[in-house]
Amino acid sequence: MKEKTIEVLKSSGEKARFSIEKLRTSLRHSGADEKLAQQIVDTVRDELYQGISTKEIYNRAFALLKNKKSVLASRYKLKKAIYELGPTGFPFEKFVAAILEYSGYKTEVGKIMPGICVFHEIDVFAEKNGNISIIECKFHGEEGRNCNVKVPLYINSRYEDVRKKWEERNNGPKTMNPGVVVTNTRFTQDAIAYGKCVALDLLSWDYPKQNGLKDRIDRLRLYPITVSHLLTNREKQFLLSRDIVLCRQISEDRFFLDHLGISETRKEKILKEIGMLCEQ
Structure with missing residues (x-):
């Protein structure tokens, strides 16, 4: 039937x-x-x-x-957990930087860089093997909102201003990669088309296909602390306020949990859960 x-x-x-x-x-x-x-x-x-x-x-x-x-x-709650990094976009920027650091990059959040016309605050400045990446993060706290073409248009204009100044200053062997836009939602088809046209790298929840934000997080086991259902919202916010954005950070140093004043029994449960999440 x-x-x-x-x-x-x-x-x-x-x-x-x-x-x-x-x-x-x-x-x-x-x-x-x-x-x-x-x-x-x-x-x-x-x-x-x-x-x-x-x-x-x-x-x-x-x-x-x-x-x-x-x-x-x-x-399973990964997508929702990333929304919970809000309401501001700053924890999301720290989250993106933390993912890059575990991939061998040196990062700086909120770096001020000169352009030909004006100075710009860069969400995430990343460097690896002499290659420089300028990453702008677009965080949406509400589900159902996508990044339209205005976002890459605006970010590409800022990137080009910084890139021209960078080349003018002659930074030796260091090379500046194409600009990057990262969002926790999705890009519209026009936004993707524009990104391809101007060689602007786009990274969203499910784009590029099989290598989107979700795929990279799962592959590297770099889950945000907001996926935990054993930590309370107050405890998550406490950790986020101290730049602890990854479960792996707690797994590697339980000192962060000591500040929360929780019992040893509950602490062990949290560490067990996080350990299972982070294991490869």
């Missing part, structure tokens, strides 16, 4: 056809095996109704996954 088509309400306000395969893929991507993923898919499918929000579907799948294996639930 043909399955009934269910329309869901996306965070952007648009309606779309519910995709069982998309839900199954996201569950498998979190580390759930085929059996567990199918169990959750079957449960969620039985609870669907016309006009259900994608947020409600996510919350139900997350709760089911958390009940079975909490570490998988933490991985």
